[in-house]
Structure formats: structure tokens, C-alpha cells
Amino acid sequence: MAGDVLVLAEHFGGSLGDITFELLGMGKTLAGEFGGTCTVALIGGSDAMAEELGGADLVLRLGGEELADFNPEPYGEALLAAIEAKAPRVVLIGYTSMGMDLASTLAVKTGRNLASSCIRVEGGERITTTSQLYGGKMDVRSDLGTAPCILSVLAGSAPADAGRHDGAPTVENLDLPATAGRVRFKRFIEPEAGDVDITAQDILVAIGRGIGSKDDIEVAEELAEALDAAVAATRPIVDAGWLPKTRQVGKSGLKVKPKVYLALGVSGAPEHLEGMKGAATIIAVNTDKNAPIFNVAHYGLVEDLFEVCEELTEALEDR
Amino acid sequence: MDMTVLLKRVPDLVEDLEVDDSGKALDEDSVSLKLNEFDDHALEEALLLKEGGGGTVTVIALDGEDVDKMLYTALAKGADRALKVMGGDPDGGNQALAGIFVAALDGHGGDLILTGVQAADDRDGQLAPRVGALLGRPCIEVVTEVNPGDGKVTVHKELAGGVVAEYEVDLPAVLGIQAARQTPRYAPVSRVRQIQESATIDTVTSAATEGAGFTVVAMTPPETGEGAQMLDGVDELVKVLDAKGVI
């Protein structure tokens, strides 16, 4: 069944995010299966961004400088206009902070079905998606049938390289619809500079909920010291105020690509995996042998993390 | 400011979730439901707003086992009113749930509706933006702080990389809360039991709403791919670290 694909470009601080290229790569494959085209909707983007989108059949530009900073209201209206203009069979939106504001709203406004947390999309006669739900413990396959739909896709579900293409894309401009102005962007608040830049570390000792209490962070810190590494954490650890925000890895934290990522008591929720899947070697320590972290880890150890921390610290100090 | 907090129960992820015989759903015997932790944060943020600037907090949830306890707990924490929707399908997905909640709130819900940014079983989008769109109100997801103003709220929305964007949003609005300003408070069981004696939970019958227009065809634990190579003890871990040249 024929159809086109519309991909929402995401940008921040003047450059396109990886998710844009991941979705573009995915969108192109889908469009290929449909025998249709893949369009990127670039809202509030720049010429430079448009030039990076050579992989798209068409770059649909909505607004410019004035929308450089994300605002769910005008972005939503703009994307709605793009959908109405292009009537794509599939709209791909990142399951990101920005995308979360838009996908569900558009689903209601367009009456389209929406599958979220997608990690795989199969096109063809019917569209089938796989969503990663229940904290990464279940893959749910859904049949979205032949109706047009919106899919929100987890970051890191497809290689970004597939979406990167040089070449001058065809650009089409679309007028921005008027908005009610009920949401006003005020400013960005950058995280306070941390003592450690976890994105620049070769080794990270990451701790998750398995750590239990704040005191226990000490053992992880001792291990990190012995490894000449830094301590990173999952969201709950940071939310509890045990470590600063600058140590958070994941969807709302930082993306890290160290040589070794030692995940201690990290269950492996998709939001966290998003931030560390790119590590060269992932070693997971968890008492729960079914923890999803073991699915992405290269090495696993089913043991109590304190014991491992202490033994490992000792072993390293003995060397 | 009058606020409504939408509460949803989700499978507790500490359980070893299993798939039932149909291969399309969780085995109920493996599931125990608990309040979505993000919803708990939404409730906390609402209570903080109420304590800071006055107003009321209404909590609403679909009926189900132990839902009364959840609602009484919310009342014990400081919510003013609890509303239970009878007869809705708890497995109907967020599209249906948003419709049910909006109908139960008579298309209103006060100045501000808050709920969790997401839930572990969100397969058809998120509740907050769906409710926002149905009511025609602005919605912001991934909110970590709400400050009240005159006819508006100023919110912090977390973007990637720890960057926070600040927005001013006209009321009425809908917010998907990622984290409250403080850890959700604890409601002592003694107080919950007392509230149970004195307070009542209002009930309303669910409206018929349209659910997700697509079906689950299979549910499986994630493919492990190659999976992790399991190590036996710290000694082997040291060998791996050694081999990677990091020690």
C-alpha cells in the first residue's frame, strides 16, 4: 500500500539532534517499503540544518529564527499544518521531551492512531510496530492496520548514519498557522557546571536503584576512584538528590559513550539505555538476572553490587 | 488554584512479568498494580502548589482493586476530593482513559490538571497531552517545577542533556510531571485509616469512549540478541577490564 512518511526534525542550540537522523533513516526505509517519499518537517530550523537533511526527499520548512526555541504550541500547530499539507501515511516523532509534547496532541487532533515507545516499525500492507514497555521488560507488537498513524520512536532505535546524507535537499516552505500564544518560551536553564564531565570519561561507574541508600554511594565512589573513573547515575538516584543532575545518564540526562560503562544496580529502563547504549563495553551487575540491562550489556554479573564494588576495589588496589 | 490530578495504576516492575496464554497480554497472576510513580510526583507537586498558594486538589482514578486505598492515601496526604470512575476498562489504553477522565470531569478539571509524564504501559501516547488536546488546553510534558502566577503558571520542562526550558503557560492547562520539587510525601497508614473512617470517595460512571484503534498482536520479553556474556565472579570481571585496557 502506497504512502508517504513525515519525519519531525528536532533541534536544540542551533543543531539537529541525532534523533532526527535516526528517524530519517527509519522513515526512508519505510517510504521505500511503501513506494512513497520521506519528508522532513523542519520547524524553526536554519538553512544549515536544512542542508544536513540531504537524505530526505523533501524538507518542509515551517518558520525560522522566531521559532528557534522549542515551544509545544506553535510547533504543534506547525506540525499539524505539515500533516494536513502532506497527508503522510506515517508520521515519525521522537519519544523525547519535545516529541512527547507533540505526538499525543496531534493524535487527538488528527484522529490518527498513535503507537508510542516504538523501537521497530515494519511497513507494508499493514504497519506493525514494536514498543518497548514496562520499563523495558516487554516488547509489545501492535498492528496499526492500514490507517494513517503517528509513531513515537525511542531514541537509539535506528542508526543515525542511515539518515545522514550530503546533497542539497529539495526545500519547500510552508506558512506557519497562527497560534493562541498560550504558551510562552522564557529561557533555557543550563545545568550547573558539575565537578566532572561524565561525557568525557573513559570509564563510568553508573549506579541505579539497586544502590539502596545514599550511604551506599560511597562504595561506588571508592570503586570509581580505584578505576580512575567517574560516578554516573540513573534518574531516580538524581531525583532523590543523592547525586547532582550533571551525573544523570539517559533521556533527560546526558548521553555518554565511554570505553567501559559499569552499570551497578541499574535495571535498564529504556529511558536510561537511551543515554548509554553507545558505550563501547557495557558491564552490568545486578541481583536480578532478568533485568533488561543484561540485554544490552556485553558482560553481566548476577551478584550483589556492594560485594562486587568492595571486591573489585580491593582487587584493583592490590594490583 | 483548583487542580485535578489524574492517577493511574501500572504493573509494578519489581515483579517478574510474564505473558499470558494469549501471548498478547501480561499474565494477571504475575502482575501487581501500583500507582504510577510519576503520578505520585504529580500529586506531590499539586499538594505543594496548594500549600503554597491555596486552592483545592481533586484526585481521580479508575475503579479497581485497591483503588480505594490509593485514593484515601491521596486524601490523607492532603487532597480535598477523590473521584472514582466506575466501569472503565483499565486496560483500554490512554486514548480511552483520557476520554473517560475528561467526561468524568465534565470537560472541566479546574485550573490545572496534572498527571505523570508517562507510565510503564503507555502504548498509545501519554495521558497528559491527550487530555490537554481533548479539552483544548495547552499541555507541557516532562515538567519538574511549577510556580503559580496570575492566571498562568511558570513551568520548568526538562530537555535532553540536563537542560531545562522555562515556559509561561496560561491557565487552564495540563501538565505531565516528571518530578515534583520534593520527594513525594509519605502518608502514614494510621492517617489513611482515619481518613477512611471520615472521608468519602465520590463515584461517577464511566462514559463510553473510543479506545486505541489498533491491537496488540504479541507481547514478548525483549529479544536478548547476543545477550550479555555472563561472568562468574569479580575475578573474571577484572580480566575483562584488563582486556579492555582500562586498568
Added chain:
Amino acid sequence: MLSSAERVAFILLVLVCSALAFKGFARMVKIVRRGRAAQRSDNLICRFAEAFIDIALQRPIFKARPVASFFHALIFFGFSFYVLVNVNDLLEAFVDGWSTIGGGPIASLFNLASDLLSMAVLVGMVFFLIRRFVVKPKVLTFNPSVKLHPAVAAGGLRKDSLIVGIFILMHVGSRWLGTALHLAENGHSDPWLPTASAASHLFAGLSPAALDTGVHVCWWLAMGLIVLFLPYFPRSKHLHLMVAPVNLALDRRSPRGLMDAVSDVASPGAKTLTDLPWPQLLDSYACIMCNRCQEACPAHTSGTPLSPAALEINKRYTLTDHAAELASGASAPNLLDAATSVDAVWSCTTCYACVRVCPVGNEPMMDLLNIRRDLMMDGAAPDELAEVLRSLDEKGNSFGDSPRKRARWSKPLDFKIKNANKEPCEFLWYVGDFASYNPDCQEVSRTVARILTAAGIDFGILYEKERSAGNDVRRTGEEGLFESLAEQNAAALEACEFERIFTTDPHTFNALKNEYGPYGERYQSIEHYSTLLLELLENGSLKVGKRLGGRATYHDPCYLGRYNGGFDAPRRVIEACGVELLEMPRNRENSFCCGAGGGRIWMKDHDDMTERPSENRIREALELGAIDSFVVACPKDLTMYRDAVKTSGNEGKIVVKDIADFVAEAMELG
């Protein structure tokens, strides 16, 4: 002896001072009565008789500090006898010609006693003054972060101690000196007054007039001073000599492990001083400020802001500050403003050592538990504790883990443990949280299961129906959650058929034995596995073929030992395995808590903590020298001490084992 003018002056002094003192005591009674109700008036005669005997034998004070207690006993016996001496001296003063000197045998014996006991008091008092003002032992000081009443912080205790000390020296010393002068006056010594006679020679050269004046001055210094001191009594630590006996007579007679029921559901705890039950207000008046409770307290010893002594002292000073208003019904200060700090409240391990050691029957720990109940009702639990309580409420365990995984520890066994919910069993084993979920403790649980199976015992467990028994939940002040857990457990147990019930967890043991009364009779018969193992060893069901040898020390878990008297069985089990048992200095009733009780195991260490109680204990054990094993009979202890051995850098020097490990080794179970 006294002149008429002196007699009139003395009588006037007595009237004025008694009136003032009466006012002070009357206020005190009114203030104590403002406390909440408590049942202490049963068997009053019996209570006072027992207290009398205990005090006469100085039993309460000899629970600790033998040297200081000895000197206290000197003062105590001397002072007790001085009641007679004072009566005699009044008679001498007011009845012309009354004298014991040169009297019959009774008078002579009286003289001998008064002479020697005067010396005893003086020696005792000098000891205490030197101790407090020269030696200045560390036990009399508080950790820097302990909250103190401003007057206490400004040295109020030293001042009070000095006043009391000087009063006693003056009172007894003057009386003794008066006797010596009297002897000198009469120009003879009396063999029944050996020390006074010896001193009388010093005054041989004085004129009769001077001697007579001296006798009168001494009489006034001895008797006038005691009367003058009467109004100061209610403000002074010396009050203990009147209130302590009453406090001891009216002490708690319920089991140590049973917390008072909540009397007011709407406000279950204590926010202000007068929210405390009245005996706990009386406590503060009985307090002699000796800091023995603080010395026994694992929280204070580890450097945290909790001092049970400071709590009582602050209460006392606050009540004294506000005595007039409080006696006339004014609202009392908040405990957290006046008596102690939030950090101190949450630092308590509920080990009962402070209550056990107190020589005057005080219960500072109960105050802390009352404050916890109040904080908890306001939802003001520390975050990490709140998270655990939430887990206990939702999942029935403190680990945040699935209740379905509760019996997973038993999976590696090559036999299946009976499901007591489904089939009858002779023994029902209440496993408890730590033994079910903590990996180290799970290993011990499996060992126990193997031992029982090898002994042919028919036993079962509750599987996922078991919840935390709630012992420590109750001690965090979360009364409602305790009730909820107890109800669920009782319902599960009610549906099972079993003859005997035992547990591997002392905390569970205490809860079922002492606190499950309202939920059913039969839980009171719960046994600790140490008793069961001993029984099986003694009746031959367990065959220990191998004598293990080696030397071990044993740590008494608070909730088995001090709370419930379970001291002997674990020791006998260890010895039955052929292991030599060495006692640490602090053992049995004096055992030192591991630091985990009362919910502490769920909370983070206080920032001021200098040495964890568990590390302190390991140090104590290592000081015994040449021991191989540190033996426990409590799952929490196992984890606490295994950690402590590591964190104190003593790995390899000592092995932490459960008593069951010895039994299994001695039975040569694979």
C-alpha cells in the same frame, strides 16, 4: 542543747522552708499529673515493697559502673542512717539532757554506726567530687551535636553537683565535727565513736566556751542546712533520693518488648512534654544525671546527636523553668524544641540499653518512640525511611521487592519446603524479611532448612503470604502500618494448621511473642530457632558428630536477649558444636546493639557518626584476641557485622557466622 531563742529560730526556719518546699513538690505533682494516663497503680504495696528491697540492696545501681556504684552505696547507706541521726539530733536539741554518748548498748551501737557511716558518706562524696571536678570522665560529657537546655550547656549540672556535694559534705561533716567537739567538751573519748574521738583530740586546747559555740555552730550547719536545702530539693538532682524510689516502684511491669497501645488515635504520639505518659514526666525528676544511659547508648557512642541522658535532663530543666505555668495548666513546650532534636529521635536503635541500665527506672527510649509516633502521624519520616515504609505497605517487605519472590531463597534447595498455607505442618517457620530477601541471610535460611530436614522435622513456611512482622515498623512510630501488617500476618497464620511456631528473626520473635496479643493467643508461644536447635541437639534429633574446635564470641541480639531474656540457648548451641565460647565485655543484658534496630537499618547514617556501633562491636570482639568467629543469631546482625568487618578493615581476621552454620558444620551437612 539549743537555747530557747535558737529553738524558736529553728522552728520558724522549718516552717518557712517546708512551706516553700511543699509548694515546689506540689507543683511537681501537678505537672506529673498533666502527663497522659498510664496504668501503674496495680499492687501498690507489692510495688513499693519490691522497690524498697531493690534499693536497700542497691541492685539498680550495680547494673553498671561498679566502682562509682560502691561509693554511691557508701553515701546511700550513710544517708539512710542519717534519718535516724537527724531525729536524734533534733531530740538532743530540743529535749534537755538527751544524749546517746555514754548511753546503753543501743545508743552505743547507734553511735558507732553514725560515726562510721559519716566517714562513709564523706569518703563517698569526696570520691564523686574528685571524679566530676578533677578526673572529669568523658562519660559525663555530651557529644557536641547533642541538644542541651541553655542552662545545662552553661554548666548547670556542674553547678548543681557542686551545690549538692557541698551540702552533703557540710551536713555530714558538720554533724561529725559537732560530735568531735562535743567529745572534746566532755573531755573524754568514746570507743563507740572512734573517728570523732580521734578528731576530738585536735580540740583539746580550746576553751569550754569556744567548744560550746563550736557545737552550736556545727548543729546549725548540719540541721539548719538540711532545712535550708529543702526548698532547693525540687530544683536539684538530689531530688532523686525521693523520686527515684517512687519511680522504681511505679515502673513498667509489662514485657519490655511490648510498646504501649495508642491511647488517642488522632494524636498517637507526643508533641509537647505533657503529651508524654505521666511516668515519663516523673522520669525527669528521678534522673540523677549520671549519663549511664548515654554510655550504654549505641547512638551516642557512635557520635550522633542522641543522648538519652540529655533528653531527661532537658525535660527536667524545662519543666523546672516553666513549673508555675505548667502547674496551672499552661500549654507545655514542644519536645523537639525543649528536649531533643529530630536527628536524635531518628538515631535511636530502640535497643533498650538505656532503659535497662538506668538506676532510677527511667525510660528515655519511650519518649523517643512517642515523638516518633507524633512525627510519623505528620508524615515527617526521613525520605529513605518513608520509601521503605511505602514498600512495607505495598509489598509487605522492606526490600521493595516482589512479595512473590519471598520464598525464592528456597529454590536452590534439593527439597521443597512445605507450603503451610496448603498443608498442615508440625512447625511453622516464620522466616522474616532479611532471612528471605538478603542474599547472605538467604544462605543461612537454606542452612536452617537443611538442618531441620536432616533432623526429620516437619516444617512449613508461609511463602508469599508472609509479611514483615512489623516489629521495627512499630518502632519507627508507624502504628497504623504495624497494625495492617499484623492483621495480614494473623490472617495468614490463622488459616494454617501447625503445632508450634518458630522464627529465625529476633525482631519477628519479639513482635509475635509480645505484640501480636490482640491478633491471637497462640503467637505468644513463638520460639526462636536457637531454642529449637538446642532442643533438637539435646533430644538427639540433631546428630553433631564433629567437634569443631576453635574459639568464638557471641553477640546477643537486642530483641532476643535484652528484650526477651534469650541468652542461654544460642550459647549452648555453640558449645554443643565443640566451639569454645569467649564473652565480650559487654554481653547478655549489657550487650551492645549492632545499630540496626528500630528501623535504623533502613535509614542512612548520621553525618556526625564517627564509628558505626557494629564497627565498635567488632573492635570489642577483636580485643578478645585469638578468636576465629563472631557468632550471631539474627539475620540483621549477619549483614551488619559482615559489613562492619569489611568497613573496619578487619577482613580475614574474623568470620561472621550464624549459630546454624556451626550446627550444619558439626552435623557435617554438605
